[in-house]
Amino acid sequence: MKIDAHQHFWQFNPQRDAWINEEMAVLKRDFLPEDLQPILKTNNIDGCIAVQADQSEKETEFLLGLAKDNSFIKGVVGWLDLCSDTIDERLAYYSKYEKLKGLRHIVQAEPAGFMLRKDFQRGIKALEKYNLTYDILVHYNQLEEVVEFVREFPNQKFVLDHIGKPSIKVGEIDTWKIQIEALATFPNVYCKASGLVTETSFNNWSYTDFVPYLEVVFNSFGVDRVLFGSDWPVCLLSGNYEKVLAIIERYILKFSVTEKELIMGKNAVAFYNLKYYKNE
Numbered sequence: 001m002k003i004d005a006h007q008h009f010w011q012f013n014p015q016r017d018a019w020i021n022e023e024m025a026v027l028k029r030d031f032l033p034e035d036l037q038p039i040l041k042t043n044n045i046d047g048c049i050a051v052q053a054d055q056s057e058k059e060t061e062f063l064l065g066l067a068k069d070n071s072f073i074k075g076v077v078g079w080l081d082l083c084s085d086t087i088d089e090r091l092a093y094y095s096k097y098e099k100l101k102g103l104r105h106i107v108q109a110e111p112a113g114f115m116l117r118k119d120f121q122r123g124i125k126a127l128e129k130y131n132l133t134y135d136i137l138v139h140y141n142q143l144e145e146v147v148e149f150v151r152e153f154p155n156q157k158f159v160l161d162h163i164g165k166p167s168i169k170v171g172e173i174d175t176w177k178i179q180i181e182a183l184a185t186f187p188n189v190y191c192k193a194s195g196l197v198t199e200t201s202f203n204n205w206s207y208t209d210f211v212p213y214l215e216v217v218f219n220s221f222g223v224d225r226v227l228f229g230s231d232w233p234v235c236l237l238s239g240n241y242e243k244v245l246a247i248i249e250r251y252i253l254k255f256s257v258t259e260k261e262l263i264m265g266k267n268a269v270a271f272y273n274l275k276y277y278k279n280e
Contacts, residue, residue: 006229
């Protein structure tokens, strides 16, 4: 059983998707389930978690609709306005969707202190009631704030996307490492081994570039709190699905069969509460 714990779908809209600049032209098209399913099948991946790319309820509805129509989409990480006074009401509404497993906000684009705001933290506190997870998307220089943030929520399930986005391109590791080790001391925080290739010079990397970072992640979080994610289609900026998968598969060769199963699927099932998947 293998789960890709992080990928995206969209119908390209140049106004909404303005973050996709000319350097990212390969992403300027639709990416839908019919594009991903054969890739997953070829690579023996049984299912995936679809993660929001746009900050709107319309995006959440879009992903839930795709998940309803495509059984290989095992869960959705959507977006709701966690700073809104009506967040509990919106969570109550979306609680009817079994495949909504968590929420994410693109904090990497927010100013310093965003995660410590009272309105945002009120929204995070509301997630526990509905057994929803929260994906943390930040750059490495925001990780100190993340540590302060998660300390306030010992019962909330968190996962750090893209190993905290260290600047692999320039070999930055020391500051990132300190904060990763601090973050891993919280047992309710997991980490996605995803988004590595896009932190390099696009299409100019080798496997050895990633090894020091993966060493830190696995030494800090252990094999039972790391999830594989492809970050498809964003990964196409710097490598196809097979190349991204090969990085993690090569690194975990040294682990036991049981440990490999955790990293490549069982941790995602546990974290995102994919109960219905176990019986398929």
